[in-house]
Amino acid sequence: MTSVRNNLMPPGLVSNLEQVLLNKKKKSKDNEDDGDDGTSKQSNEEANESTEPSTSDSTENVDSSKPVVLVTNGDGIESPGLVYLVEALVREGLYNVHVCAPQSDKSVSGHSVTLRETIAVSSAEINGATAYEVSGTPVDCVSLALSGALFSWSKPLLVISGINRGSSCGHHMFYSGVVAGAREALICGVPSLSISLNWKKDESQGSDFKDAVSVCLPLINAATRDIGKGIFPRSCLLNVEIPTSPLTNKGFKFTKQSMWRSTPNWQAVSANRYPAGHFMSNQQSLGLQLAQLGRDASAAGAARRLTTQKKSMVEIESVGAAGKSDTGRVKKYFRLEFLDKEQEDTDEDLDFRALENGFVSITPLPLHSHTESETLAAASEWISAALLGDTESSTQS
Numbered sequence: 001m002t003s004v005r006n007n008l009m010p011p012g013l014v015s016n017l018e019q020v021l022l023n024k025k026k027k028s029k030d031n032e033d034d035g036d037d038g039t040s041k042q043s044n045e046e047a048n049e050s051t052e053p054s055t056s057d058s059t060e061n062v063d064s065s066k067p068v069v070l071v072t073n074g075d076g077i078e079s080p081g082l083v084y085l086v087e088a089l090v091r092e093g094l095y096n097v098h099v100c101a102p103q104s105d106k107s108v109s110g111h112s113v114t115l116r117e118t119i120a121v122s123s124a125e126i127n128g129a130t131a132y133e134v135s136g137t138p139v140d141c142v143s144l145a146l147s148g149a150l151f152s153w154s155k156p157l158l159v160i161s162g163i164n165r166g167s168s169c170g171h172h173m174f175y176s177g178v179v180a181g182a183r184e185a186l187i188c189g190v191p192s193l194s195i196s197l198n199w200k201k202d203e204s205q206g207s208d209f210k211d212a213v214s215v216c217l218p219l220i221n222a223a224t225r226d227i228g229k230g231i232f233p234r235s236c237l238l239n240v241e242i243p244t245s246p247l248t249n250k251g252f253k254f255t256k257q258s259m260w261r262s263t264p265n266w267q268a269v270s271a272n273r274y275p276a277g278h279f280m281s282n283q284q285s286l287g288l289q290l291a292q293l294g295r296d297a298s299a300a301g302a303a304r305r306l307t308t309q310k311k312s313m314v315e316i317e318s319v320g321a322a323g324k325s326d327t328g329r330v331k332k333y334f335r336l337e338f339l340d341k342e343q344e345d346t347d348e349d350l351d352f353r354a355l356e357n358g359f360v361s362i363t364p365l366p367l368h369s370h371t372e373s374e375t376l377a378a379a380s381e382w383i384s385a386a387l388l389g390d391t392e393s394s395t396q397s
Contacts, residue, residue, distance in 0.1 A: 062096050067157035067224060069095040070185075072141045074109065074164055074177030077101040077124055077133040080209045081163030081197065088213045090128030095224070098156070099124070099131035100145040102138060102177075107164060109137040109177040111184070121150065138181035146188045158224055159185035162195030163212050167241055169352040170258040173365065182237045186367060191227050193220065195240045198355055204244060211246035215360060219252070233364065241351060241361040253359035258350035269333040 062068070069089060073082045082101060089097045103122070114136045121144070124131040132150065134141045138161060148154035161181035168176040182194035197204070197212045219240065226232040239257075243249050347353060354361040 062152065066094060066096045068153055069097055069224070070145055070156040070159045071097065071099045072101045072138050072159065072161050072181045074102070074107040074138050074161070074181065076105045077103055077131070079165065080206050081165060081212070083126060084209045084213045085160070085163050086126050086129050088217055092221070097129040098145070098151060099126060099129050100134060100141040100150065102141060103133035103135055106137050106177045107166070108175045109180065110175050111139055111180040112137050113139050113143065138177040139184045142181050142184040146185070146190065155190060157227055159190050159192040160195065160220065161192065163209055164196035165199045166196060167198045167352070167355060168194065168196045168239060169241055169355060169361070173239065173257065179239060179365070183365070186237045191223065191232055191234060192237045193223060193240055194237060195242065197242045197246070198244045200244050208246060212242045215242055215246045215249060216240055236364040236366040239363045239365050241355045243355055243358050243360065248358065249360050250358045251360065252362055253354045255351040255354045255361045255363045256349055257363050257365065258352050263339045265337045265339050267335050267337065269335050271331070271333060
C-alpha cells in the first residue's frame with residue numbers, strides 16, 4: 001500500500017515555510033563565520049550544494065529489457081483502482097511500472113495545471129513499482145513524469161490513467177481528471193488509455209476494482225504489444241469504461257462520445273456552518289509568519305476548491321487576501337452536486353448507452369475534434385454575414 005502524509009496545511013505553503021527557515025538559518029551561520037578565513041564558509045556552501053535535489057531519481061532499478069509503463073489517475077494515489085492496477089502490472093512481469101499520481105482526490109480537476117506555485121513530490125510505497133505522490137493535478141503528474149526531471153526516462157511506452165471511481169462518459173470527459181491525465185500524455189506524443197469503473201452507490205464494492213483490472217489487463221497487454229509493432233492508434237487516446245459488474249460484462253464495444261452529462265445542482269449553504277474566520281484563521285497566521293520572514297504568503301487570496309467524498313460534490317469557497325478585512329463584504333457559500341438524469345438518446349453505439357447495457361465501452365478521443373461539414377458551413381455563413389454587416393455599417397456611417 002502507499003505511504004500517507006496527513007498534512008493539515010497545503011504542501012506548497014509548508015514547503016515555502018521550510019525553505020524560508022532553512023535560508024534564515026544559513027544566513028545566521030554565514031554571519032557567524034564572517035571572521036574566519038573563508039574555509040568554513042566555503043565548506044558550508046559545498047554542503048548546501050550537495051543537498052540540492054537531483055533532476056531524476058538515480059536510485060531507480062530500471063530493467064532496460066522491459067518497456068516503461070507510467071500509471072497515474074484522478075482519484076489519488078491511495079485509491080484502490082490505481083493500487084490494484086499497479087500490482088497487477090507488476091505481477092505480469094512484462095513492464096517497468098512507474099507511478100506518478102496526485103496525493104489527494106483530483107477526479108474533477110479537468111485539464112488544469114499548477115502555475116506559479118511549488119508542488120511537492122514524495123516517494124510512495126507500492127510493491128514492485130517506482131512511485132511518487134504529487135501535490136498537483138493529474139496533468140501536473142503526467143507533465144512532470146514526461147519532462148525527464150523526475151525519472152531517468154522521459155518517454156514511456158504507454159501511459160495508463162485509472163482506474164477511476166465513476167464513469168467519465170459524455171461531457172464528463174471535460175471535467176474528468178483521469179481523462180485529462182491520458183490526454184496530456186497524448187499531447188506529449190505518448191500513447192495512452194484512460195480507464196473508469198461505472199461505480200454505483202449501494203451497489204458497487206471495493207473488490208469490483210480487482211475485477212475491473214482483470215477485465216482491462218488483456219487490452220493493456222494488447223496495446224503495449226501493438227505499440228511496439230507501430231499499429232496502435234497514435235492520433236487519439238482510448239477511453240475505457242467498465243460496467244458496474246465487471247465480470248458479467250457482455251464484451252468490448254467500440255463506441256462514440258455522447259452528449260451525456262449529469263445535471264449540475266447548486267445549493268446555498270448556511271453561513272452558520274462557516275463562522276467568520278473559520279477557513280482563513282490558520283492561513284492568516286501562516287501568512288504573517290512568512291511575511292515576518294520576508295516571504296509572501298502565497299495562495300492566501302486565491303479561490304479554493306475543497307473537494308469532499310460525498311456524492312461527488314465540489315465545495316467552492318471564495319476568500320479574501322490574508323490580512324484584508326471582510327467588513328462590508330458579502331460572502332455566500334454554495335455546494336455543487338451532480339444529479340443523474342434519464343437519457344433519451346437510444347443510439348446503442350454511444351458510450352453511456354453501451355455501458356448501461358453491460359458492455360465495456362472503448363471510445364477513441366482525438367485531440368482535434370472533427371467538426372461536421374454542416375456545422376462548418378453554418379458557422380462560415382454566419383461569420384461572412386456578420387462581417388459583411390459590419391462593413392456596410394461602416395460605409396454608411
